[in-house]
Amino acid sequence: MPPRISRRDALLAGIAGSLASRAVADEPAEPGRKFLTPATKFEDVSRGNPVPHSLTGQALVDAKLTPETWQLEIVAEDKAKIAKPLTLSFADLLALGKTKAVRYLKAMQCNNIPQPLGQGLWEGVLLRDLLALAGPIDEARRLFYWGFHNNDPKQIFRSSLALNQVLDAAPGDLPPFLAYKLNGEPIPLVRGGPVRMLVPWAHGFKSVKWLQKIVLTNKYDANDTYAIAGNDPESNHKTAAYFDSTKAEKFPAGKTIKITGTAMVGLPGLERVEYWLRADTGAKLTANDPAWKAAEWKPATIAPPPKDWSAELPAGYAAKDIWGFGPDGQPKEWPMRYSVAFWSVKLEGLKPGKYELRVRSVDKNGFAQPEPRDGKRSGKNQVPVKPFAVE
Numbered sequence: 001m002p003p004r005i006s007r008r009d010a011l012l013a014g015i016a017g018s019l020a021s022r023a024v025a026d027e028p029a030e031p032g033r034k035f036l037t038p039a040t041k042f043e044d045v046s047r048g049n050p051v052p053h054s055l056t057g058q059a060l061v062d063a064k065l066t067p068e069t070w071q072l073e074i075v076a077e078d079k080a081k082i083a084k085p086l087t088l089s090f091a092d093l094l095a096l097g098k099t100k101a102v103r104y105l106k107a108m109q110c111n112n113i114p115q116p117l118g119q120g121l122w123e124g125v126l127l128r129d130l131l132a133l134a135g136p137i138d139e140a141r142r143l144f145y146w147g148f149h150n151n152d153p154k155q156i157f158r159s160s161l162a163l164n165q166v167l168d169a170a171p172g173d174l175p176p177f178l179a180y181k182l183n184g185e186p187i188p189l190v191r192g193g194p195v196r197m198l199v200p201w202a203h204g205f206k207s208v209k210w211l212q213k214i215v216l217t218n219k220y221d222a223n224d225t226y227a228i229a230g231n232d233p234e235s236n237h238k239t240a241a242y243f244d245s246t247k248a249e250k251f252p253a254g255k256t257i258k259i260t261g262t263a264m265v266g267l268p269g270l271e272r273v274e275y276w277l278r279a280d281t282g283a284k285l286t287a288n289d290p291a292w293k294a295a296e297w298k299p300a301t302i303a304p305p306p307k308d309w310s311a312e313l314p315a316g317y318a319a320k321d322i323w324g325f326g327p328d329g330q331p332k333e334w335p336m337r338y339s340v341a342f343w344s345v346k347l348e349g350l351k352p353g354k355y356e357l358r359v360r361s362v363d364k365n366g367f368a369q370p371e372p373r374d375g376k377r378s379g380k381n382q383v384p385v386k387p388f389a390v391e
């Protein structure tokens, strides 16, 4: 069952608010909201000039970015050794997928953008299953990997993983995989097809698009393009709530005000989303204003799992075949890690005036956003604010 907070539970927990602005917790937050983002509707974060997905015709063939021409090389450098360096075709991957395919729901989020870019059902084969074909492996500590980059070394977009992160995972978790399908279709070029790396727990920069090269190395330092640019190379998804829009809005007095958003469910899971409504005095709320300590946070409503998963998934896909779902076709945890939760807040009886609404997530360890860290270069998790007026 979803850990929805009923008004009674909220009262017991001492977090329910005054009747003037209560969260209505007895209905789905966003019944009409779709769980999967169409492949072409993700926000795009791509380097390259021209970007690889603008290539067509012969240029695309030369770049080996068609299913017929795509190749992945797996090699070793310096002291690291693999018994059989590999060159795999798209057909090789699909053949392996016949018996070893994994399916996984994951939201893509850039660690520098405070909201997910889109959420997909990704399908592919585990990287460790490919390494098993190349093995035995000796003296490798890390993998460096990158995609097509217009033959211009300056345009390379590279990420890295520890070999340990590729070979195993905690029970119930999934190690990195090479995806060749998104939402039941071949991954379109714009989303990094034919083949893209998918790192379940990590921000988008580990999920390299147009993947073509994997190098096993004895080096132990991360050399990610993002790390070199000052980002945290180990930025696990942060649990954090975001507004659908932080744009100032006006609402008529006397009507229920509904404000919605998403929460990214990061590595520590999501316990609840809370909101803090405050009269806007015109003065900017600074980070050490005593108002933060006195703030009254009240529970927002988190949408329960879709009643009918078959209406959310591509045709021919059963929820029970997706990682994280039980044999009964229901998610083992809700909200699910590395996907988004939809939340909503309903405000009633507000007097005309100016207000500020803030939201924050509380993770399964009890940390409220932005705790346990303010992830400036490790995943944006500052408390967002939405100004609005009642007139």
Ligand SMILES: Nc1nc2c(c(=O)[nH]1)N[C@H]1C(S)=C(S)[C@@H](COP(=O)(O)O)O[C@H]1N2
Residues within 6 Å of the ligand: 042, 043, 044, 045, 046, 047, 048, 108, 109, 110, 111, 117, 118, 146, 147, 148, 157, 190, 191, 192, 203, 204, 205, 206, 207, 208, 209, 210
């Ligand atoms: N080859 C390549 N892969 C890439 C990138 C890139 O510029 N080139 N950008 C990364 C970053 S920083 C992010 S946040 C995600 C964005 O994924 P999307 O465009 O599918 O939303 O792709 C990642 N993979």
Ligand SMILES: [Mo]
Residues within 6 Å of the ligand: 045, 109, 110, 111, 112, 204, 205
């Ligand atoms: Mo990113």
